[in-house]
Amino acid sequence: MMKHSVCVLGGGSFGTALANIMANNGHQVSQWMRNEEQVEEINLTGLNSRYLPNAPLHRELLATSNLEQAIRESDTVFVSIPSKSFEQVVQRIEPLLTADKILISTTKGFNPNRFELMSDVLRRNPITQKIGVLSGPNLAKEIAAGQMTGSVIASADDLVRQRVIELLKSPTFRVYENRDCKGVELAGALKNIYAIVCGLAKAMNVGENTMSMIMTRSLAEMSRFAVHFGANPMTFLGLAGMGDLIATCTSPLSRNYRVGFAIGSGENLEEAVGGIGEVAEGVNTLKMVVEEAHKHGLYMPLAEGLSKLLFENAKLESLIGSMMTGEQKWDVEFATNEESDNV
Ligand SMILES: NC(=O)C1=CN([C@@H]2O[C@H](COP(=O)(O)OP(=O)(O)OC[C@H]3O[C@@H](n4cnc5c(N)ncnc54)[C@H](O)[C@@H]3O)[C@@H](O)[C@H]2O)C=CC1
Ligand SMILES: O=C(CO)COP(=O)(O)O
Incomplete structure (x- = not known):
């Protein structure tokens, strides 16, 4: 298996659950969050007590508040930021993108500033169009507790779908594919x-x-x-x-x-x-x-x-x-x- 460098943006429950699966799968994972105390807690104790209590995190999962380094060092970026702040965070990472980086939205909502989905926000960047959407019945606390879970990666790009399956598939997490990005994202x-x-x-x-x-x-x-x-x-x-x-x-x-x-x-x-x-x-x-x-x-x-x-x-x-x-x-x-x- 190829080892990938992944970055998850957002220190909430879903971002943490996904980051933990990928770290458990042996990938190099950094999780960016703005709260320094939370960064310290995860790195020192292996817990994100506010958002995902009772879920011990993989010791190689690196929490960080250094956005620039996290993006530069990753080949795949999962954006797990609530819709209200999604556009603002994506604007911050735009100057750090390269044409081969894959961007995945895990956010189930609309931009409050105008009628558009999160993948539309991602697509507005002028550098990479390797974009996908992850959605499905994925209650973060159940994922973290190891409950068997199915999810869907939607993208028109075969490579994007394959990458996400490679990163996330595990004995308790199964990822299915769909090319209908619009349908999957609207459903979520x-x-x-x-x-x-x-x-x-x-x-x-x-x-x-x-x-x-x-x-x-x-x-x-x-x-x-x-x-x-x-x-x-x-x-x-x-x-x-x-x-x-x-x-x-x-x-x-x-x-x-x-x-x-x-x-x-x-x-x-x-x-x-x-x-x-x-x-x-x-x-x-x-x-x-x-x-x-x-x-x-x-x-x-x-x-x-x-x-x-x-x-x-x-x-x-x-x-x-x-x-x-x-x-x-x-x-x-x-x-x-x-x-x-x-x-
Ligand atoms: N929690 C769940 O079970 C699932 C959540 N989702 C989706 O994932 C998205 C994220 O949700 P959760 O992780 O659950 O949210 P959450 O409410 O648990 O955490 C949100 C995180 O985003 C951070 N954040 C908010 N604004 C920010 C900003 N401007 N800059 C940096 N960080 C910021 C907060 O500090 C917090 O760490 C949501 O849109 C939700 O629909 C999808 C599937 C399951
Ligand atoms: O999308 C989710 C489960 O699939 C999480 O739902 P809530 O955002 O309502 O907690």
């Missing part, structure tokens, strides 16, 4: 909206019929939006689509689910987000997606209902009403059924 970002809806529903003690209905209609809504922007609907049947939707909509380990649960338990949005202490991408995603859906005339009753609830103080009944009496009547869209005059 969009499901956070529906994880909030499901957390809310769970706090209200709804039954499994209701949970199944919400999750299935969420998948329909996500794929409708994504197909409009060029995704392949079949991607939504895979790990990055249905897989991640199931994990995030059912697990209290999901920050987005927890935001929904807290709101369903009576907290307001600010309290719910503040209580998490980590990033919950779904709130910004909801804003961006609903605005875009309006512009393009896309029918998204669940997202629309949640947006009214969170940002316009609408009653919960309006979200329920959106789902129960909405205009969409066909179960499956993108079907071969000639009669299906889908909305």
